[in-house]
Amino acid sequence: MGEETGRAASEASYQRLLGYLEHDPDNQALLADAAEAAIAAGRADAALDLLDRAAVRSAPGPRERNLAGLAAMHSERFTDAIATFAALLDDGVDNPTIRFNLAWSRAVSGDTDGALAILDEAVCDALPQAAALDVRLRHAAGGFEEAYQRGKHYLDLHAEDPALNAAMSVLALDMDEPEFAAVCAARAPGNPDALTTLGTLALDGSDASQAKALFDEALARNPKAPRAWVGRGLAELLTGEIDKAPADIDRGAELFGSHLGSWIAAGWAYFVNGDIATSRGRFEHALALDPTFAETHGSLAVLDILAGDIDAARERATIAARLDRQSYAAALAQAMLSAGSGDADKSRAIIERALHAPLDGAGRSLAQALARMGAGGGSVH
Numbered sequence: 604m605g606e607e608t609g610r611a612a613s614e615a616s617y618q619r620l621l622g623y624l625e626h627d628p629d630n631q632a633l634l635a636d637a638a639e640a641a642i643a644a645g646r647a648d649a650a651l652d653l654l655d656r657a658a659v660r661s662a663p664g665p666r667e668r669n670l671a672g673l674a675a676m677h678s679e680r681f682t683d684a685i686a687t688f689a690a691l692l693d694d695g696v697d698n699p700t701i702r703f704n705l706a707w708s709r710a711v712s713g714d715t716d717g718a719l720a721i722l723d724e725a726v727c728d729a730l731p732q733a734a735a736l737d738v739r740l741r742h743a744a745g746g747f748e749e750a751y752q753r754g755k756h757y758l759d760l761h762a763e764d765p766a767l768n769a770a771m772s773v774l775a776l777d778m779d780e781p782e783f784a785a786v787c788a789a790r791a792p793g794n795p796d797a798l799t800t801l802g803t804l805a806l807d808g809s810d811a812s813q814a815k816a817l818f819d820e821a822l823a824r825n826p827k828a829p830r831a832w833v834g835r836g837l838a839e840l841l842t843g844e845i846d847k848a849p850a851d852i853d854r855g856a857e858l859f860g861s862h863l864g865s866w867i868a869a870g871w872a873y874f875v876n877g878d879i880a881t882s883r884g885r886f887e888h889a890l891a892l893d894p895t896f897a898e899t900h901g902s903l904a905v906l907d908i909l910a911g912d913i914d915a916a917r918e919r920a921t922i923a924a925r926l927d928r929q930s931y932a933a934a935l936a937q938a939m940l941s942a943g944s945g946d947a948d949k950s951r952a953i954i955e956r957a958l959h960a961p962l963d964g965a966g967r968s969l970a971q972a973l974a975r976m977g978a979g980g981g982s983v984h
Contacts, residue, residue: 613643631657638670647677665696672701676708684708699729706736715740727757731764738770742777751778762790769796773830776803795825802834811841829858833865836872837973848872849881856885863889863896867932868973870902879906897923901932905954908939916940 620637627633634657641650651674654667663671672687688705691697702721710718719740727734734757741750754771761767768790775784784800791797802817815838821831832855839848849872856865870885883906889899904919916936923933939953 610644613640613645616640617644617646617649628656629660631661635667635670638667638674642670642673642677645677647674650674651678665691669696669701669704672704672708676704681708681712685712699726699733702726703730703733703736706733710736710740715744727753728760731757731761731767734761735764735766735770738767738774742770742774747774747777750774758787765791765794765797769794769800772797772800776800781807793824795821795828795831798824799828799831799834802831802838806834806838806841809841811838814838815842827858829855829862829865831855832858833868837868840872840875840973845872845875849876849878861892863893863899866892867896867898867902871973874906879909882906895926897927897930898932899923900926901930901934901936904936905932905939908936913940 617637617640620633620640624630624633624637634653638650638653638657641647641653650670654663654671654674657663657667668687668691672684672691675681675684675687685705685708688701688708691701692705702723703726706718706721706726709715709721719737722733722737722740727737734754738750738754738757741753751771751774754767754774757767758771768787772784772787772791773796775781775787781804785804788794788797788800788804798817798821802814802821805811805814805817815835818831818835818838821828822835825831832851834855836848836851836853836855839845839851849869852865852869852872856862856869859865866885866889870882870889873879873882873885883903886899886902886906889896890903893899900919901923904916904923907913907916907919917940920933920936920940923930923936927933935954942953
């Protein structure tokens with residue numbers, strides 16, 4: 604049953620139960636049933652009103668309290684939801700669904716540690732949505748290897764779950780496992796994260812037009828998907844819509860927050876558009892977030908070369924290469940320095956070639972390196 608069909612069925616059930624309540628307004632079971640139907644129909648506030656009516660007549664039991672927590676979740680009153688589900692656990696009403704709901708509410712409130720503390724093995728083994736949340740939270744917190752191993756275990760139990768497969772597709776990209784990423788994404792058709800994974804793979808394979816179509820679809824389904832915004836901007840750089848790219852990549856970088864690769868990608872998008880000042884600003888923002896990221900130093904070295912500050916460029920390029928010998932920006936800066944650092948036209952020609960031709964021994968172009976780093980986990984390898 605599709606989402607719209609399911610919502611319509613829930614609305615019909617809700618309206619039918621309201622009709623029953625007109626004839627039996629004090630029926631506690633009917634009030635709870637109607638509240639449950641209201642939540643499923645997207646009427647969280649109506650559900651809370653029904654539960655308040657029930658509470659006037661009788662102290663809420665576990666079912667009514669759980670429904671109140673769900674209604675609070677659906678109306679984005681996460682503080683109330685957390686308090687409700689935590690109280691249920693404290694009172695001994697403990698099951699995987701309540702634990703998941705508490706973990707979800709904590710996660711969206713920014714309490715990653717609190718959410719993970721609730722997502723024990725029993726919960727994740729029982730509920731695929733809990734397994735998917737566990738993978739996403741550990742991935743976002745930087746625990747790639749642990750998330751990957753746990754996720755593979757969960758897939759043994761929930762092999763066809765779209766949300767889990769979508770989460771694993773994104774993680775697999777950051778683990779440099781593109782084949783596995785593609786397999787997982789194929790098991791989650793229409794999921795925004797899966798579409799973003801497929802878009803990133805298309806971009807990495809130089810099919811920019813297909814990548815852009817996939818990112819467009821992902822954003823239509825989830826306008827708050829940072830990887831899709833960054834990916835679409837990178838696709839626009841390669842499909843000739845370079846004027847659109849900076850704003851899209853900026854949007855993704857802002858949604859990501861501290862994701863270094865997206866800020867570097869934004870800097871290059873402004874560079875391609877000739878806005879060197881803003882380009883440098885984006886690179887310097889990345890530097891302020893983490894001074895140990897090689898690509899930041901290499902990117903700033905390129906700008907220093909174009910500005911004629913060769914001594915600063917050499918120093919930055921050396922730092923970049925020392926931090927990461929496979930740094931694409933360090934390789935680009937070194938190529939520019941070797942070709943004649945004082946020749947701005949020659950330097951720009953090298954950058955233009957680097958966007959589309961292999962830049963290093965791994966066969967990456969600058970555009971492919973940006974695609975993997977900007978829409979991925981912050982590293983190009």
